[in-house]
Amino acid sequence: MVSVKASRPVAVMMLAMLSGCAGILPVSQPDPEPKTVEREPVQEVAEQSTAPAVEGKYLPQQGYDAQGKKIPYVAAPNPYTQQVTLVPAAAKAAFADARAKRENGDLRMARKGFRAMTKEFPTLSGPWVQLAGLSEQREKPEKAREYYHKALEVNPNNVNAYIEQAMFERRQGEFNNARDAYLAALQVWKDYPEAHLNLAILYDLYMNLPEEAQPHYEAYDFLTGKTDERVANWLIEIRRRTGIETSFIDNPPPVPEVPEVPANTNAAGEAVSADAGSSAPAKSEEQG
Known part of the structure; x- marks a missing residue:
C-alpha cells in the first residue's frame, strides 16, 4: 500500500x-x-489504448536565474482549500x-x-x-x-472527488476513465502531489505505460521535497526500465563556454608571445 x-x-x-x-x-x-492507493501488480495488463502523451502543462518545472542558480519552486495553491x-x-x-x-x-x-x-x-x-x-x-x-x-x-474544484472517482473507476477496471479523472484533478490543481502519484501508479502497474508513469512519479517526488524513500526507489527502478535518465522536471541550463583568447600578432601577421608587449627589453641575438 x-x-x-x-x-x-x-x-x-x-x-x-x-x-x-x-x-x-x-x-x-x-x-x-x-488519498491512499494500491501499488500492487495486477494479473492482467489493460489494453494500451488512447493513452495521451505527457501533458507538460501538468508537470512542475524547476526554474533557474540568469546565473544558473535554482529558483525556489512555489507550488500552485489548492483551489479547493482556497474557497x-x-x-x-x-x-x-x-x-x-x-x-x-x-x-x-x-x-x-x-x-x-x-x-x-x-x-x-x-x-x-x-x-x-x-x-x-x-x-x-x-x-x-x-x-x-x-x-x-x-x-x-x-x-x-473538489479535487478529492476526482481522486475518489478515479480510484472507483480503477477498481471497476475502467483504466482510461480513471486516467481521465486524475488528469481532470490535475487540470484543477496541477501541483496536486497525490494526483501525480496515483496517476503514475495507474500508468505503471495497470496500463503498462512506464514512459507515461515516469514524469508523474518524478512530479510527486519533486513536489514533496524528495521525502518519500519508496517513490525515490520506484523512480530508480522505472528509469532502468524506460532507459530515460533525463529529468522531466529539472533541466539546468547549459554552462556557458569560455571563449578562447586568440594569440596577439605582429604587423606581419605572425603570432607573438603574450608578454611581447611588456616593458621588459626584447632579447636580440648575440653578436659574434
Missing part, C-alpha cells in the same frame, strides 16, 4: 468532506488528507450521523441521511461523494458514476 500520511484535525476533515460549490476551508487551513464557506452546524451534524451509520454497516440509513442532505444543503458536494461510495458498496457502478458527476457539478 502507498499511503502519503499527514495528520489532520477532525474538524478540518469534516469540513473537507462536507464541502460544496462555494468551497470548504479558509486559506489558513491545511490541505485535505491525501471559503460557512457550513451550517446542522449540516455538520447530519453528515457525521450519516457517516457513522455507514461505518457501522447501516448502509440503508446512511444512504437515506446523505440523500436528505443533498436536498436540504444542495451546495454541498460531500454528500454526493458519499452516495457514490455507497453505490459502489451496493454494486451499482452506474449509480456511483452518476453521483460522482453530480458532486463535481456542485463543486468543480
Whole structure:
C-alpha cells in the first residue's frame, strides 16, 4: 500500500468532506488528507489504448536565474482549500450521523441521511461523494458514476472527488476513465502531489505505460521535497526500465563556454608571445 500520511484535525476533515460549490476551508487551513492507493501488480495488463502523451502543462518545472542558480519552486495553491464557506452546524451534524451509520454497516440509513442532505444543503458536494461510495458498496457502478458527476457539478474544484472517482473507476477496471479523472484533478490543481502519484501508479502497474508513469512519479517526488524513500526507489527502478535518465522536471541550463583568447600578432601577421608587449627589453641575438 502507498499511503502519503499527514495528520489532520477532525474538524478540518469534516469540513473537507462536507464541502460544496462555494468551497470548504479558509486559506489558513491545511490541505485535505491525501488519498491512499494500491501499488500492487495486477494479473492482467489493460489494453494500451488512447493513452495521451505527457501533458507538460501538468508537470512542475524547476526554474533557474540568469546565473544558473535554482529558483525556489512555489507550488500552485489548492483551489479547493482556497474557497471559503460557512457550513451550517446542522449540516455538520447530519453528515457525521450519516457517516457513522455507514461505518457501522447501516448502509440503508446512511444512504437515506446523505440523500436528505443533498436536498436540504444542495451546495454541498460531500454528500454526493458519499452516495457514490455507497453505490459502489451496493454494486451499482452506474449509480456511483452518476453521483460522482453530480458532486463535481456542485463543486468543480473538489479535487478529492476526482481522486475518489478515479480510484472507483480503477477498481471497476475502467483504466482510461480513471486516467481521465486524475488528469481532470490535475487540470484543477496541477501541483496536486497525490494526483501525480496515483496517476503514475495507474500508468505503471495497470496500463503498462512506464514512459507515461515516469514524469508523474518524478512530479510527486519533486513536489514533496524528495521525502518519500519508496517513490525515490520506484523512480530508480522505472528509469532502468524506460532507459530515460533525463529529468522531466529539472533541466539546468547549459554552462556557458569560455571563449578562447586568440594569440596577439605582429604587423606581419605572425603570432607573438603574450608578454611581447611588456616593458621588459626584447632579447636580440648575440653578436659574434
